Amino acid sequence: MERLTEPYGANYFRVCGNKTVYNRKPQKSSRVAFALAKLFQIEELDEPKKVVMVDGFYGGLACPSCGEIFKSERSPHCPYCGQAIDWKN
Secondary structure (H helix, E strand, O other), X not given: OOOOEEXXXXXXXXXXXXXXXXXXXXXXXXXXXXXXXXXXXXXXHHOOEEOXXXXXXXXXXXXXXXXXXXXXXXXXXXXXXXXXXXXXX
């Protein structure tokens, strides 16, 4: 399925085909902007990202979004934040 939103700088996004720019963290009182920001977040999590190698006390592989270290299973999504994971090299 195609994305309905697209990034527009570090703190903004817009709906594809629309010139209106929205803040990624709008106030809850603006219901439409808040709902669109939630859609943008969901679409960002649905895009697979490669795991991150972690050095240190625990070591291993970590989620690229939340940084939590994966235990033993290779699930298609992070169990902590829901980020889609690309396990291919």
